[in-house]
Amino acid sequence: xxxxxxxxxxxxxxxxxxxxxxxxxxxxxxxxxxxxxxxxxxxxxxxxxxxxxxxxxxxxxxxxxxxxxxxxxxxxxxxxxxxxxxxxxxxxxxxxxxxxxxxxxxxxxxxxxxxxxxxxxxxxxxxxxxxxxxxxxxxxxxxxxxxxxxxxxxxxxxxxxxxxxxxxxxxxxxxxxxxxxxxxxxxxxxxxxxxxxxxxxxxxxxxxxxxxxxxxxxxxxxxxxxxxxxxxxxxxxxxxxx
Numbered sequence: 001x002x003x004x005x006x007x008x009x010x011x012x013x014x015x016x017x018x019x020x021x022x023x024x025x026x027x028x029x030x031x032x033x034x035x036x037x038x039x040x041x042x043x044x045x046x047x048x049x050x051x052x053x054x055x056x057x058x059x060x061x062x063x064x065x066x067x068x069x070x071x072x073x074x075x076x077x078x079x080x081x082x083x084x085x086x087x088x089x090x091x092x093x094x095x096x097x098x099x100x101x102x103x104x105x106x107x108x109x110x111x112x113x114x115x116x117x118x119x120x121x122x123x124x125x126x127x128x129x130x131x132x133x134x135x136x137x138x139x140x141x142x143x144x145x146x147x148x149x150x151x152x153x154x155x156x157x158x159x160x161x162x163x164x165x166x167x168x169x170x171x172x173x174x175x176x177x178x179x180x181x182x183x184x185x186x187x188x189x190x191x192x193x194x195x196x197x198x199x200x201x202x203x204x205x206x207x208x209x210x211x212x213x214x215x216x217x218x219x220x221x222x223x224x225x226x227x228x229x230x231x232x233x234x235x236x237x238x239x240x241x242x
Contacts, residue, residue, distance in 0.1 A: 004242035012148035163197035165212035181234035188225035
């Protein structure tokens, strides 16, 4: 996926970094400055849906002091294949098998995962999260126009909108052994004109999109989206998609 000039991160992502830095990667120069600025305003929900929350579960806006009581996330078991040399950290070389040249994983466009059979892993996790999380927008869940987080658990069921699906997929992939440096968030506009957030997995074969609107990991260029911006690999800065 081509990368353009540095841009401001989505406000919901900046707020996520403020609350949970581990969820968004090491802060870069842009985000360090943004996080030190005044309160980040909420934006319209990215790909949100209304009407997905059980009756009586609607939330109202909370103060920062009250916020921790609002969130209760359950630990979910992830598909865990045997960790092997196919998953390596960004910039490392895959150990060479006999009579086989090593495969470089760092390229100009960012870190890569060796494809091999790992499409199975990302497809399984993509489908599982799409099935486990029920669609609900941030206003219904939190009383806010925009709130990036892991899906909210209500009565044992998970609810969230597009970025929440993507963040849960990121969590499960990291738990399964995928390097965090190979995972990044991206924002696009769908054919229906809706803002939409997805997870990008950098692989040897190219960037694959994990989307709550499709069960299969899909090459980014095969989706009928107008790509807007993406998180830089391994960090919290964002760039335009040229």
